[in-house]
Amino acid sequence: MLEIKFVRHNLPEIEKALSRRGETADLETFKQCDAKRKTVLLEIENLRHRRNVVSEQIAAMKKDGEDADDFVTQMREVAGKIRELEYRLSENENKVKQILLGLPNIPHKSVPAGKDSSENPVVKQIGTLPDFDFEPLPHWALGKKLKILDFETAAKITGARFPLYLGKGARLERALINFMLDIHTTKHGYKEILPPFIVNRDSMTNTGQLPKFEEDLFKLKGWDYFLVPTAEVPVTNIHKGEILNEEILPILYTAYTPCFRSEAGSYGKDTKGLIRQHQFNKVELVKFTKPETSYDELETLLNNAETILKILGLPYQVVNLCTGDLGFSAAKTYDIEIWMPAQGVYREISSCSNFESFQARRANIRFKRKGEKGTELVHTLNGSGLAVGRTVAALLENFQQADGSVLIPEALWPYMGGLEKITP
RNA sequence: GGAGAGAUGGCCGAGUUGGCUGAAGGCGCUCGCCUGCUAAGCGAGUGAGGGGUGAAAGCUCCUCCGAGGGUUCGAAUCCCUCUCUCUCCGCCA
Numbered sequence: 278m279l280e281i282k283f284v285r286h287n288l289p290e291i292e293k294a295l296s297r298r299g300e301t302a303d304l305e306t307f308k309q310c311d312a313k314r315k316t317v318l319l320e321i322e323n324l325r326h327r328r329n330v331v332s333e334q335i336a337a338m339k340k341d342g343e344d345a346d347d348f349v350t351q352m353r354e355v356a357g358k359i360r361e362l363e364y365r366l367s368e369n370e371n372k373v374k375q376i377l378l379g380l381p382n383i384p385h386k387s388v389p390a391g392k393d394s395s396e397n398p399v400v401k402q403i404g405t406l407p408d409f410d411f412e413p414l415p416h417w418a419l420g421k422k423l424k425i426l427d428f429e430t431a432a433k434i435t436g437a438r439f440p441l442y443l444g445k446g447a448r449l450e451r452a453l454i455n456f457m458l459d460i461h462t463t464k465h466g467y468k469e470i471l472p473p474f475i476v477n478r479d480s481m482t483n484t485g486q487l488p489k490f491e492e493d494l495f496k497l498k499g500w501d502y503f504l505v506p507t508a509e510v511p512v513t514n515i516h517k518g519e520i521l522n523e524e525i526l527p528i529l530y531t532a533y534t535p536c537f538r539s540e541a542g543s544y545g546k547d548t549k550g551l552i553r554q555h556q557f558n559k560v561e562l563v564k565f566t567k568p569e570t571s572y573d574e575l576e577t578l579l580n581n582a583e584t585i586l587k588i589l590g591l592p593y594q595v596v597n598l599c600t601g602d603l604g605f606s607a608a609k610t611y612d613i614e615i616w617m618p619a620q621g622v623y624r625e626i627s628s629c630s631n632f633e634s635f636q637a638r639r640a641n642i643r644f645k646r647k648g649e650k651g652t653e654l655v656h657t658l659n660g661s662g663l664a665v666g667r668t669v670a671a672l673l674e675n676f677q678q679a680d681g682s683v684l685i686p687e688a689l690w691p692y693m694g695g696l697e698k699i700t701p
Numbered sequence: 702g703g704a705g706a707g708a709u710g711g712c713c714g715a716g717u718u719g720g721c722u723g724a725a726g727g728c729g730c731u732c733g734c735c736u737g738c739u740a741a742g743c744g745a746g747u748g749a750g751g752g753g754u755g756a757a758a759g760c761u762c763c764u765c766c767g768a769g770g771g772u773u774c775g776a777a778u779c780c781c782u783c784u785c786u787c788u789c790c791g792c793c794a
Contacts, residue, residue: 321763325763329763332775339720345774351774353773353774520749647731648732
């Protein structure tokens, strides 16, 4: 959410930012309701003041045994008027709030203009692409041959777009989760979190999934609860409503969770393999920072995620999401895209974003500077470090051998019980 | 699932026959004093959000005692609903 004062005084800029993202909003209604809200509020405050003063007077008179009936009658009328105005106020406030909740974040000035993902500039490319002297298989075919992935059985158990890992495949997934968490906690200074996998509506609203994107979520029947689409939601909400001390910032959390996404509107896209599933595992990085350091922290967050790929030896590129591709809550996002040789494309494996105060304002996460009065909103950031299923897919495809086996990166050997290679 | 207790400021904790209590007291924190050092001591200050006014310091008004609603001239205090926490019983990984 953007600050109401900012929106109020920068309507043209908001409009411009919206159009850069290819979006629109009903700013005219916002203007009207906001103005109305203010005049009504002023009127209410005046009446409340009068009521407070006279009520005190009534108290004094009663104490002295005087008759205050006239004042009481008067105030009865005032109370009625206040009630009426309060109703009108809340009507306008609700409209204003709904519009505010529907406004996406303002892109940072370093975000390039563009209409969609095809216009995301590549920031860097790391690693060398594998050069096969045979036709590389897609990971789903490898998974089947190696008997470590079985999507047919998963479909039998649940339905389409669910993974079933078997044997070494299950072990590999678990190894990667532990490996990633270990790197982030021991090398990068993050604190490990294991959060609830189900969250309430308030938490989803704070991070921006709601109210706009409810159709992307799995909702529990009979509860106003949702399955987490990313650990970002429960972890960011750890500090909701809190006023943090300056000294404890930045706060760095890393968390493994499964992620559940309805993938509404993506039918027919990436139907094969581990790329687009209703359930996948992810290790997430979350930061709470002071405003002046958040963009530096975004760079280190990106580096922390990249480190995983560097250690694993997987080739990737980093793109800077353009205005048209930027997520709703983000002010700036880098995507890390992993090379998938069988398809000959780069696929997103991590998304690292600075939300500035957008989520903090909704979640009311503030901090206090030492020796200064008042509070400020923190900046929140997060990024995948990394999506585990897609990492498995990338490992299989990039490290496949002519004999159908797949080499396991050395860093994972201890996590695989010494296994260096998966063979059919 | 059954029975009961509770939710107050950064923290602890008073306040429920409704009326100068935005909230005593303590801790913590900030500034000053004192003090060979440390500790202790003394003095002052110290919630948040919003509005008006002002160049600013400030002054002033409104709101907030888990959330929402109600009663009342007036509610932290009374009533209702919800959420959460704790205790006991039951059940259970």
